[in-house]
Amino acid sequence: MENQLPNDFDLIIIGTGVVESIVSAAASRIGKTVLHIDRNDYYGGHWASFNLDAIQKLQHKATYNSISQDNLNELINENEELMRIGNDLFNIENFKFKWHIPEKRIIVSDDNKNRETKVDEGTLSTEIENEIGEQVNKSTEEEEDWTQEILNKDSRKFNIDLTPKLQYARGDFVELLISSNIARYSEYRSVSRVLTLLNGQLEVVPCSRSDVFANSKVSVIEKRMLMKLLTSLDDGSEDFKNYENKTFRAFLKDKKLTPNLVHYVLYAISMSTDETPCHEGVENTKRFLNSLGRFGKTPFLFSMYGSGEITQAFL
Template sequence: MGDSEPFSYPPIDPVNFDLIIVGTGLSESVIAAAAAAIGKTVLHLDPNSFYGSYFASLSLDEFTSYLNSHSVHPSTDTTATTLGNQHDDGNHVVVELIQQSLYSDVEVFSCASEKENFLRENSRKFNLDLGGPRTLFCADKCVDLLLKSGASQYIEFKGIDASFVYEADRKLANVPDSRAAIFNDKNLTRIEKRRLMEFFKLIQQHLAASSDNHNNSDADDRVDGCNISEEDLESRFVCFMEKMRLPPKIKSILMYAIAMADYDQENNEFCEDLLKTKDGIERLALYSSSVGKFPNVLGALIYPIYGEGELPQAFCRRAAVKGCIYVLRMPVIALLIDKVTGLYRGIKVASGQDLYSDQLILDPCFTIPSRLPSSPTDYSIERIHILSQNEVKRMVARGICVTESSIMTDVSNCLVVYPPRSLYPEQHRSVRALQIGSNLAVCPSGTFVLYFCGVCKDADEGKKLLQAAMNALLVLPVAGNPDNISSDQSESADIKPIVLWSAFYMQKMTAGKFDRISSTPAPDGNLNYNNLLDASEKLFHQLYPNEEYFPETRSPEESKDDNGISLES
């Protein structure tokens, strides 16, 4: 999969562009659409044969092949091209680009031999997300951006039916995300219901008062009635909830299943990202405003029909309408650096052609050699070292399982959150799982796909997190014998879904870099896309500081019904 035959392509014409983008991931595709919308000439390249890069949705065979061909052993360094580090082509210094895999520790299992033929014959009926689990909140930035850009006309969604919290006693508890849900929840005591209702009421009063104060520019007209002090807003969210006398169960639901915190907020030693009250309230407000936003969506979350890969494709289609040129199966192998100024001038593609642009954006896998030989030419090596400084922030452990039954009877699409310490005492990070059924066109009828992820510091921790999360809900095969299940699992085999196929892999998280040569961030461990979209908008404004991000203009032929999100009931 992904084998390229660049020499079969005719030369790209023209050769000069305002912006060249390499990789069709979500960030790159959004920026391509935004730049094309303001009239910039954009060339969008991808070495793969499909759109989406690390955000793609692939068939079962394609997914397995892509993971295996784009992964490295943790001790393996980057893979160099055959150019050598750099050479002189007359006007430019040609500096090789290196593709560094974001994936490692890949393990793929076909767990039930009698189902191998079924999986093989139905491979193309799967649309498996490389960057899952992912969803959109009904009221989040991605929905707003789809509408503003016009990309919403190229994508359809369905609602996620339910959200659950995994409890240490091996039960799945409903996430009470509305007044009606709280009232009808039989797992909450009367005291828990009352405290939760009072807390939600306080949050709503604070948000209403903050909104009124924001709208009143005259200080004398400011509205009193904000019951949360500035001191509380800057305090830790978990401490504020304790101050509000919320029971432990309610705190856990709010912190990890609604505010979506990654780390154990009650353990300072292991918490790498303390959530402040003001940020926790913002996340609760996003969740709350998402519930009921669309009449045919029961909860707060929606998911694209045909998978996550539809999102970057929607923005690519929008960019193409505005004149962006697309070429797939076209690897980029080198940068062209001006011999005198040391500034970026263009790229060299695998066909041998040189292409030029004012700006360049690369997807997060690209880097340059960390050690460049001294050059006889008078140019600044520091300018291109920016790509060798794309540090790894953390890792995300990702896993996918295909089953023949749902984890919950009569529920097809659902989210499950495992709070810290719910799986084992040393679990310092939360895990999220998303089950998607065939009604979203990601798998054959009668099967389900479950995505798992957790932020981790290394592969050992990530594997332990995923293994525990999967064992809690599913029947997994015994290592080395995919046709058998362990004895402790066999008792619950009639209840838990049996895994037919699974994949584990670790993915590096990298931050984006902004300069004449920029790179986008790698997929993160969040459930939604807000942080990635914030980074994309920041990069756009770095490139074009005086331009509007997706100006709201449309031509007559684009004025058909594209002003809403398409949802199937």
Template sequence: MNEEYDVIVLGTGLTECILSGIMSVKGKKVLHMDRNSYYGAESASITPLEDLYKRFNLPGTPPDSMGKGRDWNVDLIPKFLMANGQLVRMLLITQVTRYLDFKVIEGSYVYKAGKIYKVPSTETEALASSLMGLFEKRRFRKFLIFIANFDENDPKTMEGVDPNKTTMRAIFQKFSLGQEVIDFTGHSLALYRTDDYLDLPCIETINRIKLYSESLARYGKSPYLYPLYGLGELPQGFARLSAIYGGTYMLNKPIDEIVVENGKVVGVKSEGEIARCKQLICDPSYVMDRSSKVGQVIRVICILSHPIANTGDINSCQIIIPQNQVNRKHDIYVCMISFAHNVAAQGKYIAIASTTVETNSPEKEIKPALDLLEPIEQKFVSISDQYAPTDMGTDSQIFISRSYDATTHFETTCDDIKDIYRRMTGSDFDFAEMERKKQDIFGDAAE
């Protein structure tokens, strides 16, 4: 094992696998190790169902009503992909899409006064939505048209708005939109987790709403995609990619020590041998002394024998409960998938509720979401600490990912990937450059 690598990666979580794939595509020699015997680390999909019961220390085995254990693939960290989002672009660039099949999530909902409503994201839906009164609908429609036409390079489209100075709060005022419309726009379309964005320059929010609309336009039902057989397929796809480029993968490798000389990483010691490297990527669990706890997330995995009420019996959806609706500082998320995605036995649904913990009784905090899911056949509750790096890697060349947050999409994970990439290479992650590299390697087959 005494070999030299450009990059050693520890842990096969999604962030680590994508970076490993990207570094391999860039021509780096990569060694990827995980102390677990399975792919995915924190973001694994658990199968068979018996393993989920064991993992959550539930007594006994799943009842017969749950069907065959091996029909289940249950994500520990549920997230959907935005159809036009960064992760899908990374998958397309790296060609990992050839290993995966996606289905469109059938609807996106927002919570208001104890009920759920479909998120209106087109002018037609806005006019039909029961979320707003007639006059509010017209104002919201004007707002959506303004966003759709907004172009930073064409002052005529800006109606006097300075994208880098005007706040989002001022834009909502300009269209006289009320609090509830602001809630679902900020949280269900722009996908912010708190209301801090209201006093920041409006350009980021405008771009986020555009991303939502463009993603929605691709497939029509919702802006979200989800892979058949669960999210555990994603890290494995990137592992295959890395292997095509000569990357080496090792599961079940205990990590004895990260070897640092004069403050800089030089290798990793495993089972007595040292593999040398210039840079190291890992999740916080491998370097707790270089990470700090920044919060907690509660996630409750619920097995149901029915679709969620008031969704028109669809077999997949997302529900966002904006924090204002339940007097909180953070939103609550629900994502539901089912047997239609090959992740559950016939006729079964998996709904996962998550939020950022704010009090000493996290299960009470998530109750509004669980109330929407009743009756629940079986619950699996987890409360995870969230970590962020305290060492940015400038001197040590150790690059640490952030723990996964409570959101039900991958945009924040992709921001973390781009941030690590920038710190490792000194340049921004350039989608166009990566697309050209792919052409060089795959030629026309890349199309």
């Protein structure tokens, strides 16, 4: 006799987003019977991850059509009651996909007579075309520029997250993954470095003590000032009574930090704004410092195969 699906469940969950997946796993763990369904052909809801080929196909999928009340009445039998489950809150609509790179590589021969110019209409201006031609003439061994053709060929070598997420190494979510043993079913990597845009250039943010003293863009005096500040914030020796109604930026300026150090601490380490209250900026900084050194040089972890892997681990 073939196994049949049960007719009764303690819980019916619609969707495979992170919240739904955690609830499903928690209910199953305490012995509840769960029917977990999703009308999408992918996991994750708004946390889904797609390779390039899959996300291009997503734009061609029609939005879900609602059924009229008259048609619903025809489907309901006697003594049956219609119960609506799920909602349209997490539908992906108005999807637009646009390339900002040429379709194919422009090939220029040594005598500059043979040129392949098959590109998307309106994608490549004459100026850019000429510039690329000059670069190819300079050296044929230089790394190829990205094209649609190259990326589509390597579509399965990378994922695109609908909701990119980084996790603090000692954050609540990572502790949940460990305590629930979900970490065994997912793979994480440590972010190798943190960058910030400073004076028009991407600069490496000195996170740890070794980073601070190895950074050539920070003077010796600045290094001492930065380490003194971060140490006082981390051990709680700083007094903030006079900053209850002031911003974190005001606190940093009162510490006589240079503009570069204010930028590093305020925007890159604390990830605050100019209007962030002092107590909130301090807590943000502590959270950053507390996660340093657990799994790598920075406080951040990312899912190896995208945010969508997180939801699948709970299923």
